[in-house]
Amino acid sequence: DTGVSQDPRHKITKRGQNVTFRCDPISEHNRLYWYRQTLGQGPEFLTYFQNEAQLEKSRLLSDRFSAERPKGSFSTLEIQRTEQGDSAMYLCASSLRQASSTNEKLFFGSGTQLSVL
Amino acid sequence: KQEVTQIPAALSVPEGENLVLNCSFTDSAIYNLQWFRQDPGKGLTSLLLIQSSQREQTSGRLNASLDKSSGRSTLYIAASQPGDSATYLCAVRHYYGGSQGNLIFGKGTKLSVKP
Numbered sequence: 001d002t003g004v005s006q007d008p009r010h011k012i013t014k015r016g017q018n019v020t021f022r023c024d025p026i027s028e029h030n031r032l033y034w035y036r037q038t039l040g041q042g043p044e045f046l047t048y049f050q051n052e053a054q055l056e057k058s059r060l061l062s063d064r065f066s067a068e069r070p071k072g073s074f075s076t077l078e079i080q081r082t083e084q085g086d087s088a089m090y091l092c093a094s095s096l097r098q099a100s101s102t103n104e105k106l107f108f109g110s111g112t113q114l115s116v117l
Numbered sequence: 118k119q120e121v122t123q124i125p126a127a128l129s130v131p132e133g134e135n136l137v138l139n140c141s142f143t144d145s146a147i148y149n150l151q152w153f154r155q156d157p158g159k160g161l162t163s164l165l166l167i168q169s170s171q172r173e174q175t176s177g178r179l180n181a182s183l184d185k186s187s188g189r190s191t192l193y194i195a196a197s198q199p200g201d202s203a204t205y206l207c208a209v210r211h212y213y214g215g216s217q218g219n220l221i222f223g224k225g226t227k228l229s230v231k232p
Contacts (some may be wrong), residue, residue: 004160033219042121042206042222043161056219091160102148102168104210106220108161 002027004109006092012115013082020078021112025094032075033106034067035091036060043091049075050097082116089113119144119211123223130197131231138192138226140207145185148210151220152181152192155204164205165192197230204228 005024013019025032031050035043046065047057051072061067064082069075079086090113093106120143130136140150149168153161165174167183167190174181180193190207204227208220 006160035220040224042208042224043220045219045221048219089158093161100148102170103166104148105151105163105166107163108153110160113158 004092004094004107006090006109006112008112009110010113010115012117014117015082015084017082018078018080019082019114020076021090021092021114023075023077023092023094023109025074025092026096026107027073029094029096029107030072031095031097031104032069033093033095034075034077035093035108037089037091037111038087046077079114082114084116087114087116119147119209119221121207121209121221121223123205123207123226125226126224127227127229129229129231132197132199134197134230135193135195136197136228138194138205138207138228140190140192140223142188142190142209142211142221144211145188146212147185148212150181150183150190150207150209152179152190153206153208155206155225157204161206194228197228199230199232202228202230 007022033048034046037043049069064080067077089111091111093108151166152164165181178195204225206225208222
């Protein structure tokens, strides 16, 4: 099964350190999304790519956050100078968008759980 | 601003019971609505997607309906089983201001099915 895979599954870091997460989408999918989820809340949109182009970024994505999808395949999300408030589950999703977003279905990975001490 | 609300926040039922989960959204300008299941500490599994022009979708024991004009969707689970215990999230893909849109999620309903 070649679903969406995320690495690592868990990351514990100290405040002020930089962390990087990786997402490998389903191979034929042209869109890749990053979401963040805190306990008891639904996922919140961070950013998304269509192929290698980053098309939209949420206001949640501060200057300390950067995402890349250099060859339109895998993506990385980096958080610089981590803060305790960054502790959350970081979810990646991919989709195949064709003519319209009407039937665009997102497939999610298992997430990376970040704990900032 | 699109807001998605799910009621109830938690639900506990005995095995075998039929149940309904509710989702409401404030802006009817949506492409589609998607229901997901999330097990503790895990990612999301897509259950059903209803396009804006559709009224309902079915998959096995699951049936989701959409009333776009009133901003409501329901997820009906027939003959519930303990393995259905999870958090169920609904999300709408909305569009406004030229944005391609992204999924806006509710906070979920935590379902517990007792044997």
